[in-house]
Amino acid sequence: MRAAAIRTLTLDAVAAANSGHSGMPMGMADVATVLYAKHLKFDASAPDWADRDRFILSAGHGSMLLYSLLYLTGYPEMTLEQIRNFRQWGAITAGHPEYGHAPGIETTTGPLGQGLATSVGFAIAEEIQRARFGRDVVDHYTYVIAGDGCLMEGISQEAIALAGRQKLSKLIVFWDNNDITIDGKVSLSDCTDQPARFRASGWDVQEIDGHDPKAIDAAIAAAKKTGTPSMIACKTHIALGHAAQDTSKGHGALTDAGQMQDAKAAYGWTTGPFEVPDEIKSWWEEVGKRGASEHKAWQDRFAKISERRRTEFTRAYDLEAPKQLASRVRALKKQITEEAPKVATRKSSEMALELINPVMPETVGGSADLTGSNNTKTGDLGTFDVDNRKGRYIYYGIREHGMAAAMNGMALHGGVRPYGGTFFVFTDYARPAMRLAALMKIPTVFVMTHDSIGVGEDGPTHQPVEHLAICRATPNTWTFRPCDTVETAEAWELALTSKETPSVLALTRQGLPTVRLEHKQKNLTAQGAYVLAEATGKRRAILLASGSEVSVALAARDLLQAEGIGTRVVSMPCWELFEDQDEAYRRRVLPAGPVRVAVEAAGRTGWDRWLSGERGKWNKAGFVGMDGFGASAPAGTLYEKFGITAEAVAEKVKALL
């Protein structure tokens, strides 16, 4: 009857919405009931308690499982009204669990495999925080429910292998082994021996009846004692007790009134829709209070650590950057404007990190097997490993997608600020997790080097041309493409002070001259775009550029000015932040009238936004960039052959004048 409360709430909510997924919550209700009642460390009245266990519903379509649990155990925001408004406008009970809608939703899930891969980051963050602050302050588990879909998605392999390699023993995954997918039986498309697959990557595996409370309880208890991550394969019946049980029809919305009634009768459920008998609700509310004393004990222990450590702990959870961040960035900027080195921005990024990481102990770096290329590892980080949980650098392996999801998990867990690197073109591999970072409003930092045809000989498979457009088209994503070390340092400062927006740093492989030669305390990149070089004489042209093409634009300006054509150069390291400026500023930077030519070693998509005048004031405009995929040759040759040169920019301006 206790688990039946989940099943009936699910049936009722899905029926009211006339959409949703009934079968999964009905199948996994027993597992969830035992987990919440006997194991999950949580206090419904304090859902943000830092040392709570995390519960992640990777099979996010079964969102009513989570919403039911939150309602039943008495999370304050999860009212019955919200349950009744499942999947309706303004409700916190979205079709799939949305992070930020309500406490108790630890991460957004729905795109399959993401929750499982994100959970690896939660478990890593817990290890790091525990090593740093001690078991008295940090000591909790991460529990996951994953379905067949999660395990079929490729990202699951990256997650499983990474967790196994790192022996994340506090990660416990329940596999909802119900043999059913949308198209039919799992056997239609898969014959994988999942337990064997998990074992192959170093996991402990148990196989149980997912409807046997004692077996569930015992399996969880055993899983806690292993020195490895644990997978508990739970043989379940999808849509248990319903006419659609064990069928693919049971996966979706079960709204037939008669069949619902029959299912409820089978559970012995006699109350009306959305009505949970008092004794059942009371029992669940006691479950919600079960962790209160443990929470109190934790508070007492937390109060005993030094104030400095308490402040440090809280500062990182609150995403407050340390004061030294700004001063270190300013110092680097000053030094660079004086020395004016020619350096690749991936190297600039390393220079910034070398100064930042020592004063920002919450950063956790990493790379998907391109450490030396991404320049993501600084001297002080140490390597995160089984015997060094204080290590702040993670070798993610060749797993861009798993890395991105794990970083999201770390950011969601709190206390750490993850950044990780790969080649910019492999944004493609990491996309689903990068999108979730944007949607969840978490400040994950993606360090994407080798950002254009500047990659050179590796050729078109490794040369992004559409990826700036992809990142810029994604809502709530800061796409930084800094033009030199000064802008790179500024971008890092913004990325590491962001609270609600993930950042992509698109960095060059090839060396770039320093173009910010005058030191300014102010972070100009924060404005998104700014006047880097003013026209001499009458302003007849404005050149817009980002990253490696800013120096191309400056050289084009020299050519044009030599012919008496007054030319302004605008550096645009972050379109999104420029959009955020008031219109007056935007018009000051991009006044109507002069010819505009943008230059970027990428496709044109999106540039017309800046080439066409604001508010209908018109100007002639052109673009110098890529018109298709790249090619394999030395970078300098490619810039020549594809016509991304100062001469080409100057010619374009003159043709338009």
Add this chain to the structure above:
Amino acid sequence: MRAAAIRTLTLDAVAAANSGHSGMPMGMADVATVLYAKHLKFDASAPDWADRDRFILSAGHGSMLLYSLLYLTGYPEMTLEQIRNFRQWGAITAGHPEYGHAPGIETTTGPLGQGLATSVGFAIAEEIQRARFGRDVVDHYTYVIAGDGCLMEGISQEAIALAGRQKLSKLIVFWDNNDITIDGKVSLSDCTDQPARFRASGWDVQEIDGHDPKAIDAAIAAAKKTGTPSMIACKTHIALGHAAQDTSKGHGALTDAGQMQDAKAAYGWTTGPFEVPDEIKSWWEEVGKRGASEHKAWQDRFAKISERRRTEFTRAYDLEAPKQLASRVRALKKQITEEAPKVATRKSSEMALELINPVMPETVGGSADLTGSNNTKTGDLGTFDVDNRKGRYIYYGIREHGMAAAMNGMALHGGVRPYGGTFFVFTDYARPAMRLAALMKIPTVFVMTHDSIGVGEDGPTHQPVEHLAICRATPNTWTFRPCDTVETAEAWELALTSKETPSVLALTRQGLPTVRLEHKQKNLTAQGAYVLAEATGKRRAILLASGSEVSVALAARDLLQAEGIGTRVVSMPCWELFEDQDEAYRRRVLPAGPVRVAVEAAGRTGWDRWLSGERGKWNKAGFVGMDGFGASAPAGTLYEKFGITAEAVAEKVKALL
């Protein structure tokens, strides 16, 4: 010494380019030598022979392995000059193997895991073609070399599981088990027991010394006899014989002259750079001719099948559509203009396929576990399975990425035209393979349903807002967003007659009215955009829309015309094809002067290209669409709440006038 030819050519080419990856070809040279010398069925003088075995270098960074083999065995285009120009502008010897650069390069590789996943499609296509045309015409193997990186990428799991489930016994994968990645030892990031993992998905696994020719030969012979796909784990030494052997340094470019000399000495190699001793070259050229007699025998057998079947076989390989395709599409269009049903375009797509599939036996459909939602399975296809290799519908499982790559493999293999479905938002999961389809110029068809907030209750994780921009930003990709059944049928006709461009069909979940009410034989979608409804009276506004928003634009036109504002509606089902029209046509469709307002239930990125006047003729412009992520609620509510309505469009026009 025979394998040493590969190793020395690799060293010399990488040294000449001063970039590239030496270690992998040096490590796998023995495996490749045995494969080409004793097993691979090929005729270097006829590299396009349809029944050749396919060799796929999934570890594409080791491209010099492939180029060396093609040069040594005498493929006509792979001259020594090309080897000398490795990674240089205009050479066919790109940094990573590029499909289309030279015969013998079966697919583009480099992004890790892609070759392995693509190979599954090759093997599927072989099964289908063999079932259809018989062993006399189709009977060949697909061989793959995959590295640790390929196996760490998540897509590998999707590929392995799909191949295992389908018992693709003619797929043989060599794992270059060298324990090294770029960042160091594999153990830094992985502890997976790869043989156990493959076995868990039903593969046969052998483990051998990858430098022992007899063991390699025996393993390949054994692998051919299994009833399952085979993985041969080859223990190898990366950069064998070089000072950097067995180190991560050995992975990259080994250009030190002294060390190169020492390595060559260790091989007993005494000739100069790029010089292969005559007897070695002759031996390899004999290898290249080994398959000639078998090729001749095949030609004889092929000549014996009926002319009708020969023509049919060749037609599909040549990507010539059957004549009935056009007539069937026209018939559907005529019927629809008469009946004017209200129907979701995903259903329109099914209606088109129901007519097309019976007359186009080369189509192979499928879905990543969303068959009933994507409407991709038609009545006549049958299910591809172990006991029904003639089945033309594939249950790919929850594997969008693996599906996309497998479809690429089928398209590359030839003889079949693959299309497959998932939700449009999961373009994210399939992106790396979709990009490769565009780069390789192959006509894979991606059926992407549920293409906007019209998804409704499933919420923002399932609602694409940036994905149209993503597809449109990708070079050589036709992004179709048809507005009704007529345009959907036209899009299918274009997708299935394409020879060099992949297609994305972005289709609605929700019903749409038929707006093409006048039958035209001509395929208007082929023009990319066209005038759907002309202004009555003086033309003061042009509304631009795609897909589900075309009917919104038509309703807005009604509102505006009622107020005497002459309004044209332009349907834009495919920007790329509109770009391909001559300027005169584009200006006829979008003349300068009138206010332009675009409406699309997606982000604005890219629209400014069409909102700003061509050639500097100016007009006021606006956009009605999405400004961020979606939300969970019924679709109609979302359109209202996000302000994507006829009223909002009309208001925007009036505000601009």
